[in-house]
Amino acid sequence: MSVKSSISLTEQQDAFARSLVETGRYSSLSSVLQQGLELLRQKTEAEAAETDALRALIKRRLEGPKVSAADMEESIENMLERKRRALRVDG
Structure with missing residues (x-):
């Protein structure tokens, strides 16, 4: 309906919309x-889905x-040390 x-x-x-019609890209301004x-509806729904997913992840x-x-600091230091050894970088 x-x-x-x-x-x-x-x-x-208006000029942009009319140019789309005049070039045959669309049949009417409507x-x-x-x-x-x-x-815009699709973008809004996609943003809502992303926001819901981020909220779920944070939760x-x-x-x-x-x-x-x-523990986090130790884990990071261990990771950095492994990377230094793999790349043979003095740290």
């Missing part, structure tokens, strides 16, 4: 705007096992 709506565009937006809104990390600062 289609709904008629009145919108306002800047001159630049088609241009529908495609733009569809892309898992917060609820997961904790590593003390001393």
